[in-house]
Amino acid sequence: EAQVTQNPRYLITVTGKKLTVTCSQNMNHEYMSWYRQDPGLGLRQIYYSMNVEVTDKGDVPEGYKVSRKEKRNFPLILESPSPNQTSLYFCASRGHVREKLFFGSGTQLSVL
Amino acid sequence: AQKITQTQPGMFVQEKEAVTLDCTYDTSDQSYGLFWYKQPSSGEMIFLIYQGSYDEQNATEGRYSLNFQKARKSANLVISASQLGDSAMYFCAMREDNTGNQFYFGTGTSLTVIP
Numbered sequence: 035e036a037q038v039t040q041n042p043r044y045l046i047t048v049t050g051k052k053l054t055v056t057c058s059q060n061m062n063h064e065y066m067s068w069y070r071q072d073p074g075l076g077l078r079q080i081y082y083s084m085n086v087e088v089t090d091k092g093d094v095p096e097g098y099k100v101s102r103k104e105k106r107n108f109p110l111i112l113e114s115p116s117p118n119q120t121s122l123y124f125c126a127s128r129g130h131v132r133e134k135l136f137f138g139s140g141t142q143l144s145v146l
Numbered sequence: 147a148q149k150i151t152q153t154q155p156g157m158f159v160q161e162k163e164a165v166t167l168d169c170t171y172d173t174s175d176q177s178y179g180l181f182w183y184k185q186p187s188s189g190e191m192i193f194l195i196y197q198g199s200y201d202e203q204n205a206t207e208g209r210y211s212l213n214f215q216k217a218r219k220s221a222n223l224v225i226s227a228s229q230l231g232d233s234a235m236y237f238c239a240m241r242e243d244n245t246g247n248q249f250y251f252g253t254g255t256s257l258t259v260i261p
Contacts (some may be wrong), residue, residue, distance in 0.1 A: 067249070076150075076237060077251040084247065092248060124191060132179055132198065132241075135249060137191035 036061045040125050040138035047115055048146050055110045055141050057125030065128040066108040067092070067102065067135070070121040077124065083108055115145040147172055150238050152252035159228045161261050166213070167223040167255045169238035175199075175245035180221040182212065185235040185254070194236075197221055199243075225257075235260045 047053050057068065067082035069092075079092030083102040087139075097119055112119060122142050126135040127145045135141040151170045182194040183246065195204040197205045197212045197250035205212040225232055238252040 065247075067223055069251075071190040072223075074253060076152075079250075081245055090247065122189065126191075131243070134181060134193045134196055135191075135239075137183075138194075140189045140191075142189075
């Protein structure tokens with residue numbers, strides 16, 4: 035089954051404790067991206083990647099890192115999480131440039 | 147300026163009635179794509195419908211249709227014969243083909259279907 039898999043689904047952590055949210059897709063997509071969703075703000079793009087070792091900033095990259103060492107994986111790294119990074123995070127991938135985004139099931143992150 | 151504007155934070159519709167969710171967009175690109183996604187209370191993002199800027203006909207997918215008015219830069223979603231399961235958050239999104247890399251989402255409209 036074609037899918038984007040994110041883990042974990044829920045995560046509670048404390049300020050400053052490094053964490054990684056994993057994302058993997060099995061559709062051989064070149065394009066992958068991360069979004070955060072906040073009430074009243076919709077989804078905002080954090081980072082995206084056009085291919086292996088090619089990443090670029092979206093609209094809200096501050097406080098986040100990504101890496102793309104393999105085509106299927108695109109982890110989101112929070113080196114020193116802060117409470118304002120409490121949010122619902124989505125990973126997504128896309129095949130052809132005019133295709134829709136395929137979303138993972140989301141990660142609800144709470145930073146205390 | 148906002149790339150995608152959804153002016154209806156919340157909407158109510160009677161079951162079996164039709165409802166229109168508004169979306170306006172801002173771009174100087176000639177080539178772009180417009181998407182609608184549904185997010186039920188369980189949280190997943192479900193793709194509903196797509197309209198390309200050069201598509202001459204309005205997109206339709208089952209009970210969903212997109213009322214595309216290019217000159218007005220609007221891409222309203224029409225849901226016909228509403229069902230209780232349509233209660234969800236709906237997001238309009240745009241991809242500009244100039245870069246193709248960034249997707250812009252609106253703030254969403256929460257739709258409640260009343261029995």
